[in-house]
Amino acid sequence: xxxxxxxxxxxxxxxxxxxxxxxxxxxxxxxxxxxxxxxxxxxxxxxxxxxxxxxxxxxxxxxxxxxxxxxxxxxxxxxxxxxxxxxxxxxxxxxxxxxxxxxxxxxxxxxxxxxxxxxxxxxxxxxxxxxxxxxxxxxxxxxxxxxxxxxxxxxxxxxxxxxxxxxxxxxxxxxxxxxxxxxxxxxxxxxxxxxxxxxxxxxxxxxxxxxxxxxxxxxxxxxxxxxxxxxxxxxxxxxxxxxxxxxxxxxxxxxxxxxxxxxxxxxxxxxxxxxxxxxxxxxxxxxxxxxxxxxxxxxxxxxxxxxxxxxxxxxxxxxxxxxxxxxxxxxxxxxxxxxxxxxxxxxxxxxxxxxxxxxxxxxxxxxxxxxxxxxxxxxxxxxxxxxxxxxxxxxxxxxxxxxxxxxxxxxxxxxxxxxxxxxxxxxxxxxxxxxxxxxxxxx
Numbered sequence: 001x002x003x004x005x006x007x008x009x010x011x012x013x014x015x016x017x018x019x020x021x022x023x024x025x026x027x028x029x030x031x032x033x034x035x036x037x038x039x040x041x042x043x044x045x046x047x048x049x050x051x052x053x054x055x056x057x058x059x060x061x062x063x064x065x066x067x068x069x070x071x072x073x074x075x076x077x078x079x080x081x082x083x084x085x086x087x088x089x090x091x092x093x094x095x096x097x098x099x100x101x102x103x104x105x106x107x108x109x110x111x112x113x114x115x116x117x118x119x120x121x122x123x124x125x126x127x128x129x130x131x132x133x134x135x136x137x138x139x140x141x142x143x144x145x146x147x148x149x150x151x152x153x154x155x156x157x158x159x160x161x162x163x164x165x166x167x168x169x170x171x172x173x174x175x176x177x178x179x180x181x182x183x184x185x186x187x188x189x190x191x192x193x194x195x196x197x198x199x200x201x202x203x204x205x206x207x208x209x210x211x212x213x214x215x216x217x218x219x220x221x222x223x224x225x226x227x228x229x230x231x232x233x234x235x236x237x238x239x240x241x242x243x244x245x246x247x248x249x250x251x252x253x254x255x256x257x258x259x260x261x262x263x264x265x266x267x268x269x270x271x272x273x274x275x276x277x278x279x280x281x282x283x284x285x286x287x288x289x290x291x292x293x294x295x296x297x298x299x300x301x302x303x304x305x306x307x308x309x310x311x312x313x314x315x316x317x318x319x320x321x322x323x324x325x326x327x328x329x330x331x332x333x334x335x336x337x338x339x340x341x342x343x344x345x346x347x348x349x350x351x352x353x354x355x356x357x358x359x360x361x362x363x364x365x366x367x368x369x370x371x372x373x374x375x376x377x378x379x380x381x382x383x384x385x386x387x388x389x390x391x392x393x394x395x396x397x398x399x400x401x402x403x404x405x406x407x408x409x410x411x412x413x414x415x416x417x418x419x420x421x422x423x424x425x426x427x428x429x430x431x432x433x434x435x436x437x438x439x440x441x442x443x
Contacts, residue, residue, distance in 0.1 A: 007043040010036065011066060014073055037074070037082055038306060040066070041313040054412040056171055056312050060404055063316020074317045082314040087264040089311035090166060091278040095260060096300050097169040097186060098238075098282015106183060112353040113187045116363070120342075120349035121161065121192055127341040129157045131334075138330055139395065141388045151210035155203050156392055159377050160338060160399070162196045163189045164407065165275065167369035170308055171411050173300075179420035181359045185366035185411070190279065192367075197227060200377055211385070226273045233270065234277030237263060238284030245285065245296065252296055315371070319401045331398035335406075338399075342367050358418040365414030369407025370400045 014036045044062035045055030066073040074082065106113070132139070132153045141152065168189045172182050201224065241259055245252075263281065267274050285296065343364045350360030378396045382389035415421050 003043055003047055007040055007047065010040045010043070011071070011073055014040075034082065034085075034310065037063070037310055037313040041309045042305075045309065052416075054171055054408045055174055056167070056308070056408045057405065059309055059312035060316040060319075060408070063313040064319050064321070064405075065316075067317035067319070069319075069321040079314065079317040082310065082317060085307065085310040086314060087267065087274065088260055089307045091260040091264045091274045092256075092300065092307055093166055093169045093173065093311075094275045094278035095256075095282040096173050097165065097190070098279045098284075099286045099296065099300065100169075100172065100183065100186060101283055101286065103283075103287050106187070109180070109184070112355055113184060113191070115353035116184070116346070116349040116355060117188045117191045117195075118349070119352045120188070120345040121195060123345035123348050124341050125157055125161050127345065128160055128338065129153060131337050131341070132156055132160075135334075138333075139391070140327075140330070141391050144388075145210075148210045151203070151207040152388065152392075155200075155207050155381065158196055158200050158203050159374060159381075159392070159396060160334070161192075162370060162374045162377065163193055163367050164369040164371040164374070164403075165189050165193055165279075166371050167404070167407060168366050168411065170312070171366075171408050171415075174305075174308055175412060175415060175421050177415045177420045179418060181362055181366075181415060181418040182420055184355070184359050185363050188363065189367060194227065194276075197377075198224075204380075207385075213384075225271060227276060229270070230272040230274075230276035231280045233266075233272050234263065234280030235284050237277070238281030239288065241281065242285050242288040256296065256300060315404065319404065321401065327395050327398040331395060331402060334395070335399055335402045339368055339406075358414075362414035362418055365410040368403055368410050370403040374400060 041059045041062040045058030048058035048061070049055050063074065065071055067079060068074065068076045133149075136149065136153070139156075144152065165186075168186060171177075172186060237259060241255070244255060259281070260278070263272075263274050263277050266272065346364040346367065347360070350356075350363065355363075374396060378389075378393045382393040412421070
């Protein structure tokens, strides 16, 4: 009860400051925004955890309810200020994911992972393609020739079949999950998204051919560089960090923060994808510098809580609920179809790969969420084909809003059923402590 009162008092105080004092009168709203989100979102996450829901969902709901579309406590300018943490958060989350993937430990299951991923993606892609082709008239895209419709359906299928490594990784880190299900889900999510990004480049070339704009290879080269160049850059950074761990090994939280800032800061000048680069860096550190990599993983997971709070609060505040209102019924039907096909495809993949319960029956729960990668692909489409690409963008944004809320709840339920949820003893007071005293994260 005291936490609920504290949350209500915090929200009311900031609402008074923003709406009565006037946000324009605040010289530096960044400090207010970050402080408010850090305290109030952490309280919301703690409250939802007490009823069996993931803290991530609490952070998202806090941002959504307090965001511009409902209470407007976090106004649009404040939401933009809150997103300054996004770049660093994505890098840190992806780096933790790399630290979770030990090749020596995964080697016995590598063949099963590849079989599960391959069969699941094949069934999911075929099912989504058939559903979109049959339901073309409800999508609101308009009349096209047979070849153009085929190309657009293939493109939309590729976008909808993508997952969210960021949300999956964050939930594993937040819940301290460890075991076959979390490892299998993480591997499938990452491999599937890499495959779909490559497929997206090929489908976009098919779309250009269908609409008479073929001949440009700039996007293909750019995306291939973002994939392979990002991995190469991240591997180099990870190797240097592994040397630091082996020969210095001091001030790990500070060194980790500097490495994440380096990767995030070089996104624009080097045209790299920070998520892939950080993932590669984590893979190199975990597989080159154990057991120091294990110590770093523990430090990173303990110190990641404030970053997760701010990242998902910003994501909640940025959810475009107006898109959900416009495409509500279509988005809801397509979302249900997608989740059903994910369940069916992973069951088929698990059966083919010989993966038994609980991993085979629960892995689908970690594949529902969608986020940044999916949105990035729609931005490319909308920018190149605004006449019908904006309709796809509105539909996908509505789906992301649904899957951001549903996905974490399902995945946490799956981890709990598999018995992989770690001991969650971090409370809201520890959020501020972890931010102000990062050295305490060192084991």
